[in-house]
Amino acid sequence: MTTSNILAQINRHISLDERESLYFSSLLIHAKIKQGDYLETAGVITQNFIHVESGCLMSYYTDKGGDDHVIQFSTSGWWTGDLHSFTKNQPAVYSTRALTDSSVFYLLKSDMDQLLERYPKFERYFRILFQNALITQVDRIIHSFSDTAEDRYEQFQQKYPSLQQYVPLKCIASYLGITPEFLSKIRKRQTEK
């Protein structure tokens, strides 16, 4: 366990001095997560913003009909968590669990608030982080409207080739917004080409 990766990532956007790095590191709570374990649960208020050091997490939402919808896969270097719950102290609408054994850092909301008060420089880092995440999500909306399921699957394969090794097909289907049966048929068609 080391905070050097996350610090390096932050330093790509803002430059931290020794004091700032140490303070930030002191706020991070490290945890090892076993495959299948929950990091946050729908219905419960989330106090944590989660940074993945290694492994792979999945955030998903369960609708009224009981069907799951994967919102995001998070691998090394990504932040995740139910931002709505975290930001507004509302019960989470989605759950996050580990697809593989993982190593993560938690940043408590109260600590993040203090961090931003004490070193406003971090506002910039999170501004850039959210700005980029927003761009990504808008892009996803665009593609979910204008592309067929088959196109989206091919883009997914290109974008996240490594994920396919350990993410079950049904989770990928859910991420793409289709049923596992239908994704299976898409794959069959692909191999026939």
Place this chain on the structure above:
Amino acid sequence: MTTSNILAQINRHISLDERESLYFSSLLIHAKIKQGDYLETAGVITQNFIHVESGCLMSYYTDKGGDDHVIQFSTSGWWTGDLHSFTKNQPAVYSTRALTDSSVFYLLKSDMDQLLERYPKFERYFRILFQNALITQVDRIIHSFSDTAEDRYEQFQQKYPSLQQYVPLKCIASYLGITPEFLSKIRKRQTEK
């Protein structure tokens, strides 16, 4: 034309003193836009982040097949623009035009960069802005996957009741990710209830 609305909005998240308010106001470029006019065009690099003072704008994306997909409607108090283009100096993938006569402020990228250098306090404002926008977009993805078109239309009506007065049906259909014909049929069903 006055910057008081936008300043009031910013002051809900950070408190600006006289000097900061004046400097920020000095960067804003005001423009009156006629219905149908373009504020930015797909293919062109966007230099502006756009704040709507009054009226209504629409941002949309044209896919390879030539079909338009509305990404966002922006009314008074909203920021809009192709963030990807603005942030990374890439050609815009979407266009923005006025659905009604509108009044807007442009904030140039170079001015925004300077603003953030000079008064880092604004980082906080934009961090919160993007964080909230991100929450909204993720929410939209969730609903577009788990709800039927009819449900999404009803939610749209509840959320943006005023938009229906001046937004053409075909634009609403596009925003919901369905064809105008199908939305027309949904509305027929609604009135039959």
Place this chain on the structure above:
DNA sequence: CGTCTATTTGAATGTACTCAAAAGCGGTGG
């Protein structure tokens, strides 16, 4: 008043879903 565009309506079609069953795959215990 005529033209142009937006909306409605209907019929045929397609993409993706549901339900059901079979096949594959990984782990566990005998």
Place this chain on the structure above:
DNA sequence: CCACCGCTTTTGAGTACATTCAAATAGACG
């Protein structure tokens, strides 16, 4: 090492939600 269990993936048939295309109607604007 094999047999069995549970879970994932595949396959197929029937269905539903939404689309396409075409035509009729309604609205907006000069």
